[in-house]
Amino acid sequence: MKIVIIGGVAGGMSAATRLRRLNENAEIIVLEKGPYVSFANCGLPYYVAGEIKERTDLLVQTPEALQARFSLDVRPNSEAVFIDAAKKEVIVQTREEKYTLTYDKLILSPGAKPFVPPTIGLAEAENVFTLRSVPDVDAISAFIEKEQPKKAIVIGAGFIGLEMAESLVHRGMDVTIVEKAPHVLPPLDEEMAAYVSKELTANGVKLYTGLAADSFEEKGKIIVLENGKRLESDLTLLSVGVNPETSLAQTASIKTGVRGGILVNEQYETSQKDIYAVGDAIVVKQQINGKDTMIALASPANRQGRQVADVISGLNRKNKGSIGTAIVRVFNLAAASTGLSERQLQQANETYQVVHIQGKSHAGYYPNAKAIVLKLLFHPTTGKIYGAQAVGEDGVDKRIDIIATAIKAEMIVEDLPELEFTYAPPFGSAKDPVNMAGYAALNLMEGLSDSVQWYELEDKQKEGHVLLDVRNADELTSNGRLKGAVNIPLDSLRERLSEVPKDQPIIVSCHSGLRSYIAERILKENGYEVENLDGAFALYSTVKPEKVEK
The missing domain is CATH 3.50.50.60 (FAD/NAD(P)-binding domain)
Incomplete structure (x- = not known):
């Protein structure tokens, strides 16, 4: 079998090496239009910063090394410029020549290219x-x-x-x-x-x-x-942003879909026989809602490359789609997400509920514990997990990876408190933030708590809701107070219930949401109409700093 792979990074190279491990006698040719194959695309910014010292560290493999270990015919600076699907031929352009290459199976892994907007004066810019x-x-x-x-x-x-x-x-x-x-x-x-x-x-x-x-x-x-x-x-x-690189696929009249991405079936087959596609250029199913989307990330591309090699080798593999899980470091902060965002759920008119919790990277009493803000999105009756986002200095990757795994495993909110994690003070807490998010979400689903989102608070106050802040007085002095809030510390609430009006709905808040939930339960048990400000002062003051009085 002669297999030609177009694109020598991520998906393409994963396909090539897996194919060799499964097919010792196949002829495998990798065409890469650039000068390098199998390079660390995601490491490029850190090389600019000087954190990655050696340029050679970005080059994961060379054509020579791939030939020696995997017997791959890797051809850099070789651009495939045309595909004749009927004749099973690819026209290849190098610096020196143009030639025709035949194939039995063809894998497209062209990736994506940076989007360059048509801006006035950009073509003349030199910097x-x-x-x-x-x-x-x-x-x-x-x-x-x-x-x-x-x-x-x-x-x-x-x-x-x-x-x-x-x-x-x-x-x-x-x-x-x-x-x-x-x-x-x-x-x-x-x-x-x-x-x-x-x-x-x-x-x-x-x-x-x-x-x-x-x-x-x-x-x-x-x-x-x-x-x-x-x-x-x-x-x-x-x-x-990036656009899928599909100009070559178009020469073979391969069908495309959303944003011009290549359409493939569950076996990564395109609309043309014996032509497959993987990586950033293909349309994938958003696994959570089954809709077509584009997800340009390294992990799915590598997985797809391996799976298409399995398919070609006769193994039963299916493209199950992707959920989109990513993380970024911004100075001392990490920000990560998985699945669908609240904005995406709103655009899709999905029924959903949100909970924000604040936890610690490890046990709060152990030195250097860092705050984590975790947002969980879920269906309010089925408990289906739609997505999650987290920010913090440490431990963000662990929590988002856990929830991404839960989504892939089709777990529901009710399963999150059941998850058991390693615990010792330097590493975590007896109640991990993921567990706590599950508990908080269950409280909402079971009617033990009702929440107000940060963007609803102002309208609620205008409608006559009383904002009750149950933080201690010294916290108000040091951190500020929300405009229009009445302060009764949680530990004094039972003795001062007479100060809380029963003829108006109450919204309770504290610093992170834990004390305000306790206050919510006290007030509800005493006949008050109460909602909890989700994320509380810490979240609201970050997104609406102008609403904080010092």
């Missing part, structure tokens, strides 16, 4: 870069060494944009981020992204959200935003 490959990082590094830029603009505040913003700060630059969406890190919901914005600002990064670059002037030295604001830039990074 604007994208970051997707080793040549990209080489160009950025060479520019920095030669020009010694002082001011940098990052356009786009997604994962790569934020990683590069941090990297450029570490290189001594004055960094500004411009993001078209209303907040940074659009995969997160607004209140969770607020923690990221706070961390960026604390490290000197200037933020412009809800704005796009309207034009570039003076060969990229001046960037004019939609509102007319003019920003100076010595170096600009464009990181406004």
Whole structure:
């Protein structure tokens, strides 16, 4: 069997090596249009920052090493430019020649390319870069060494944009981020992204959200935003998303779907016989709701590459889809998400409920425990887990990985308190934040608690709801108080019930939500109409700092 693989990174190389392990006698040819194969794409920003010292550390494998170990015919600088599906031929263009390559099976793993918006003056800009490959990082590094830029603009505040913003700060630059969406890190919901914005600002990064670059002037030295604001830039990074690289697939009349991605079935077969596709270029099923989507992440791409090799080798494998699990470090903070966001659920008109809990990375009484804010999204009657988001200095990856596993295993909210984790004070808590999120969600589902979200509070207060803050007086002095709140400390609440009006609905709040839940139960048991401010003061004051009185 002769198998040709187009694309030598992530999915393509995973397919090639798995194919060899299963088919010792197959002829396996890997075509890569760039100069490098199997490089660490996700490590590029950290090389710019200097955290990864050696450029060679980015190159996971070389063609020579792959030939020696796996007997793979790896051809860098070889671009497939046309596919004749009827003849089972690929036309390949190198620097020296153009030739035709036949195949029995063809795997497409072309990946994605940075989206470059059609902005006035961009074509003439000499200091604007994208970051997707080793040549990209080489160009950025060479520019920095030669020009010694002082001011940098990052356009786009997604994962790569934020990683590069941090990297450029570490290189001594004055960094500004411009993001078209209303907040940074659009995969997160607004209140969770607020923690990221706070961390960026604390490290000197200037933020412009809800704005796009309207034009570039003076060969990229001046960037004019939609509102007319003019920003100076010595170096600009464009990181406004990626598009699937499907131009080659189109030459073979392969069917495409959402955002132009390649359509494949459960065995990764395209609409053309004996042509398969994997990685960032394909349309996948969002496993949670079964809808078509694009998820450009390394882990699914590697899994898909292995699975398509299994399919071609006669093993029973199915493409079950992806849920989208990702994490980013922003200075001292980590932000991660899995599954669907609240915004996505709203757009899909799904019925859902939300709970925010605040926990610790390990036992609070053990030194250096760090706060974790965890958001869980679920169906209010079935308990189906839709997604989760978390921010914190430590332990965020562990909690989101657990919930991602729970989603993949089709667990429900009721299962989360049942999960048993290793516990010793340096590592965790007897009640892990994931357990606590499950308990809090169950309280909502079973009617023991009713919640108000941060974006509902102002309207509720205008409608006559009384905001009752049960924190201690010294907390109000040190951290501030929410506008319009009445303060009765939790430990005094039972003795001061007469001060709480029974003819008005009550919203209770504390610092994190634990004490306010206790207050909610006390008041409900005494005949009050009560709701709990989900996330409490800590969350609300982060996303709405203007509503805090000092």
